Amino acid sequence: MIALLMRDLRLAVRAGGGFGLGLAFFLIVTVMVPFSVGPESDLLSRIAPGVLWLGALLSCLLSLDRLLALDWEDGSLDLLATAPLPLEAVVSVKALAHWITTGLPLVLAAPLLGVLLNLPVEGFKWVVISLLLGTPALSVIGTFGAALTVGLKRGGLLLSLLVMPLYVPTLIFGAEAARRGALGMGVETPLLMLAGISAAVIALMPFASAAVLRINLR
Amino acid sequence: MSLNVSDLKVSRGGLPVLEGISFSLPAGRALILRGPNGIGKTTLLRCIAGLQPPLAGVIAGGDEQIAYAAHSDGLKPALTVAENLAFWASVFGAASIEPALEAYNLTQLRDRPAGALSAGQKRRLGLSRMLVTGRAIWVMDEPTVSLDRDSVALFADAVRGHLATGGAALIATHIDLGLDADVLDVGPYKAKPLALDDFDGGFL
Numbered sequence: 241m242i243a244l245l246m247r248d249l250r251l252a253v254r255a256g257g258g259f260g261l262g263l264a265f266f267l268i269v270t271v272m273v274p275f276s277v278g279p280e281s282d283l284l285s286r287i288a289p290g291v292l293w294l295g296a297l298l299s300c301l302l303s304l305d306r307l308l309a310l311d312w313e314d315g316s317l318d319l320l321a322t323a324p325l326p327l328e329a330v331v332s333v334k335a336l337a338h339w340i341t342t343g344l345p346l347v348l349a350a351p352l353l354g355v356l357l358n359l360p361v362e363g364f365k366w367v368v369i370s371l372l373l374g375t376p377a378l379s380v381i382g383t384f385g386a387a388l389t390v391g392l393k394r395g396g397l398l399l400s401l402l403v404m405p406l407y408v409p410t411l412i413f414g415a416e417a418a419r420r421g422a423l424g425m426g427v428e429t430p431l432l433m434l435a436g437i438s439a440a441v442i443a444l445m446p447f448a449s450a451a452v453l454r455i456n457l458r
Numbered sequence: 459m460s461l462n463v464s465d466l467k468v469s470r471g472g473l474p475v476l477e478g479i480s481f482s483l484p485a486g487r488a489l490i491l492r493g494p495n496g497i498g499k500t501t502l503l504r505c506i507a508g509l510q511p512p513l514a515g516v517i518a519g520g521d522e523q524i525a526y527a528a529h530s531d532g533l534k535p536a537l538t539v540a541e542n543l544a545f546w547a548s549v550f551g552a553a554s555i556e557p558a559l560e561a562y563n564l565t566q567l568r569d570r571p572a573g574a575l576s577a578g579q580k581r582r583l584g585l586s587r588m589l590v591t592g593r594a595i596w597v598m599d600e601p602t603v604s605l606d607r608d609s610v611a612l613f614a615d616a617v618r619g620h621l622a623t624g625g626a627a628l629i630a631t632h633i634d635l636g637l638d639a640d641v642l643d644v645g646p647y648k649a650k651p652l653a654l655d656d657f658d659g660g661f662l
Contacts, residue, residue: 243548247534254536290599315530319587321528322507360613458510 241325241333242254248337258306262299263349269295270353282359288357291419292367293374295353297314297411300378301403303342305396307334308453317390321457335376335383335446336358343375359422370434371385374414377438380445381406387449392458410437416432459523459594460484460630461626463506466515467649470501472501474649481642483626485594488617488639491630497644499630500529500599505598506628512550525550525591527598531584535573537584542572547590558589562609577604585613588620596620596627602635610635 252259264287273291277284308331311317320330350371351364359367389395419431460482475498478538483489486601491499505512507526533542543555545566567575570571572583581604588596596617602610614635617627621637629635 243545247537247545250541251534251536311532314532315528316532316534318504318509318528318530319526319532319546320549321509322524323546324522324551325549421607458504 241316241329243321244325244330244333245337248334249340252337252341256376256394258270258303260345262303263345264395265302265384266295266299266346266349270356273355276403277363285360285422288354289367290415291357292350292354292359293371293411293415293418295377296343296350296371297378297407298431299346300342300375300382301400301407303338304382304386304403305389305399307383308384308390309363309386309395312390317453318457327453328446331387331449331453332380332446337448338383339376339379343371343379347371347375362424363418363422366427370414370421370427371416373431373434373438374410375403377410377434377441378407380438380441381410384445384449384452387453387456390453410434413437440444459505459596459625459626461520461523461628462516462518463518464516465644466505466517467501467513468498468501468510469513469649470498475501476644476647476651477514479515479644480649483595483628485624485626486621488621488627488629488637488640490635490637490639491628491644492632492641493636493644495646498574499644500551501630503597503599503630504528504643520595523593524595525593527584527588527596529599531580531587533572533580533583538569538571539575540568543566544589546587550591550593552590552592553588558654559585561589561619562612563584578606578609580614581599581605582609584585585616591617593624594625596625596629598627598629598631600630602631604634 270291274284308317321327347368350367353365353366382403384398389399389401392398413430413434417427417434420430421427462482464480466479467473467474469609481489493499504510507524508518540555543558547555557567562585564582564586567579572580585601601613605613610633614637617637620627
């Protein structure tokens with residue numbers, strides 16, 4: 241399992257691995273928002289947590305279609321399925337590698353980009369914490385979507401449509417926690433809901449992903 | 459250790475392609491599958507490798523024993539030859555990749571990115587993966603595609619070495635490998651077309 245994680249991380253940072261794709265997209269979205277909203281720093285600081293969350297979610301979505309498709313195309317998914325690793329472990333490790341290469345950089349970049357959006361000072365901490373709790377769920381749900389659409393040529397559209405509704409609860413509670421944090425209100429409820437969602441999908445989703453992957457590999 | 463297949467029926471895309479396949483593959487023996495294109499050799503091998511369930515029949519003795527080599531080699535072009543092989547070695551728990559590199563004459567190429575290899579070299583790297591799996595039954599689908607004559611000989615030597623150590627091999631190929639092997643022509647086992655009232659079965 242560690243070998244698979246190291247391989248995926250190595251592939252991500254090598255040429256053509258797509259590391260930084262999500263990060264660059266996140267940067268573009270958040271840099272462009274102030275231009276499109278106009279010079280209203282009050283408005284900007286009010287929408288900043290939501291914009292950061294939406295940007296993170298879309299960047300995550302952007303990198304999903306490579307998650308399993310590359311392994312499927314070169315045949316290594318078939319070989320992994322016949323290897324001694326259980327497929328549940330394979331998809332969990334894939335999701336972890338996706339989070340390390342996509343989710344974690346987004347969490348680390350969010351405070352910097354928060355400055356551009358005039359995020360209130362109290363908000364920085366809660367944006368980071370909510371993203372830290374929420375992005376693993378995005379990766380795990382995304383892996384499920386990637387498993388559903390593996391084998392479809394240009395399955396990106398279907399993948400986005402399938403994953404979007406599953407992302408909604410994470411987005412609602414994540415953005416709500418960040419917003420309340422930025423306004424100095426209590427954040428316990430949305431944060432606990434967010435943590436609950438993450439814990440549940442990390443525990444349950446790999447079984448669903450492995451099951452649909454088995455069917456798709458037939 | 460012996461692979462026993464009895465009365466196997468396999469389907470592709472919901473339609474049965476082969477039925478009534480039975481054979482036994484004891485340790486130390488190789489079985490060559492032959493048959494025209496599209497008859498279902500790949501489907502049969504994928505089924506035996508556990509990638510898809512059979513429609514009917516029993517596959518016994520193959521649990522956690524089978525190493526499968528597909529049409530594609532599962533190589534990552536951005537990783538070097540040694541890194542590609544070392545990954546599979548650690549997945550299967552093999553200690554060293556050196557014997558596998560030597561068996562397929564890849565030692566010189568070990569630091570070359572797999573993306574920069576020729577088709578035949580890629581295939582050799584793909585086949586060398588079988589040596590690090592440490593599994594007893596090799597199930598291989600057209601392993602000699604794009605190999606030159608010398609490399610086919612290397613491959614035949616590797617299979618012979620595997621059989622000599624008590625392994626077994628099930629190989630779909632049209633090339634004469636010079637192995638002392640049984641041949642199973644799957645042509646006569648072509649599944650009969652479905653009757654119309656069975657049609658819903660195709661969607662299950």
